[in-house]
Amino acid sequence: MITPVLNELRTVVAKLESDIAGGPIVPTVTPGEVRSFLGSRYDFTKPMALDDVVADVERMLRTWQVQVTHPRYFGLFNPSVTLASIIADTLVAMYNPQLATWRTSPAANEIERHTLRWLADRFGLPSAAAANFTSGGAEANLSAVIVALTRAFPQYGEHGLRGLASSPTIYLTREAHHSFNKVAHMTGLGRSALRIVATDGDLRMDLADLSRHVAEDRSKGCTPLMVVATAGTTAAGAIDPLPDLARFCRSEDLWFHVDAAWGGAAVISPRLRSHLAGIDAADSITCDAHKWFSVPMGAGMFFCRHPEAVGEAFRAETFYMPQKTAGPVSDPYTTSVQWSRRFIGLKLFLALAQHGESGYVDMIEHQAQMGDVLRKELTRAGWRVVNKTPLPLVCFTRDGLVVSKFLAALYEKQIAWMSEIRLGDGEPVVRACITSFRTSESDIEWVVDEMTRLIPQDAEVNV
Ligand SMILES: Cc1ncc(COP(=O)(O)O)c(C=O)c1O
Helix, strand or coil: CCHHHHHHHHHHHHHHHHHHHHCCCCCCCCHHHHHHHHHHHCCCCCCCCHHHHHHHHHHHHHHCCCCCCCCCECCCCCCCCCHHHHHHHHHHHHHCCCCCCCCCCHHHHHHHHHHHHHHHHHHCCCCCCEEEEECCHHHHHHHHHHHHHHHHCCCHHHHCHHHCCCCEEEEEECCCCCHHHHHHHHCCCCHHHEEEECECCCCCECHHHHHHHHHHHHHHCCEEEEEEEEECCCCCCCECCHHHHHHHHHHHCCEEEEECCCHHHHHHCCCCHHHHCCHHHCCEEEEECCCCCCCCCCCEEEEECCHHHHHHHCCCCCCCCCCCCCCCCCCHHHCCCCCCCCCCCHHHHHHHHHHHHHHHHHHHHHHHHHHHHHHHHHHHCCCEECCCCCCCEEEEECCCECHHHHHHHHHHCCCCECEEEECCCCCEEEEEECCCCCCCHHHHHHHHHHHHHHHHHCHHHEC
16 A cells, blocks of 8 residues: 555655754744644634645644754654654554454564564563563553562552552662652652662662662561663663672562663664673563664563563453453553553564664664764863763763853754753763764764854853
8 A cells, every 4th residue: 555655755754854954953932832823723613624734733843843853963862763664653553453452463463572572582581571562661661660569569469559568669770760750659659669779980870889778678677679770871871780780689589670761772783782781681671662773752662571470460351352362472451551552563673674683783883983973072172071881872061061051052053952961969961862873973073063162152151
């Protein structure tokens, strides 16, 4: 059906990419402007021509959003997207497969399974490990905590936390993703169940402090449940010491969760994978396809080495759903958080099939190299890089910089999109992450030159 128009789609997407690359990155619109425009045009009382509405929406998206697929968007892991993944989302909308059960779409279920197996293998997980696509990393992290609780406390499923004799606790650093605060809230653990472990000078979890926290909690009668290691922290790209943490978790009988929402993709790169050594010992892993695998949102993945605990955590029996299919298959609504389930995995499958693993390795290593170029260019131009990571995420500053004013000037001149971040207890610094496989060396050189030019010219930027 869609094959005959693929060339047209290719042309349209290429034109869009070049228009976006040549246009502004950051919008200036106010909420009032958007609302009054929508209010004046869309009261839904009369039908409208679809062509007009589509053109209108495209105009809004072209002018009223941060263009995250712009090669000079250096942001919060929102990637440029491959053509194959755009086609995949179109196909999914056209066929609307339902993945709640295996029988309703054997094709979609098996494509997802096949794709997840490929990545589970790269992580070094056993062939029996469970895996499912999620809406994103937050859902995958939620899944991890639910399954860990279910495995550690058989009574949790029926009686909840009130059936437990002691309070479970989770260990993570301040650099871990804050979805865990919501997860602790949603699972009933409570936000105070999170224990903040100290970090070393490179913002990696400090093993001695972890050990101290766990011992203290045991002595107070709490039950340590899980260590959350982050492989690529959101702010600075730090990778916690996975092999040490894996050993510690084994010796203390703790669930070892690795949140590799962004950094996990590095596992397929011969150049980067050694930095993820130890991830193969994880009880569960979060990895987002909609970050470094460059597919549209929302596409997260949850991997778990304990399929029986996953089945127990998400079990469901109804009289209205189709009967379970005989054979070695499971119905995703009984093995994951979601019930009705979109065909999330097609975008990764199609892009991976088109580019091949080697194409993906090239994309990922290109971005890692652009991170090195950015560090080099910044240093050359007198900026100070303040984080340490092999991943393409650079935090930097210079003496006297007022980050908020600097970023406002950067946006106003449409030089690039970067953000403000604080590392540990430090002062605000600028955070720039290479999120687009289209970002080139000349983009980076231009950006660094332009932003360096802002410093002497704009007295407001410096204190
Ligand atoms: C380390 C980490 N974990 C989890 C998440 C949450 O992922 P999502 O936004 O896909 O839910 C993020 C988001 O940036 C992240 O950086």
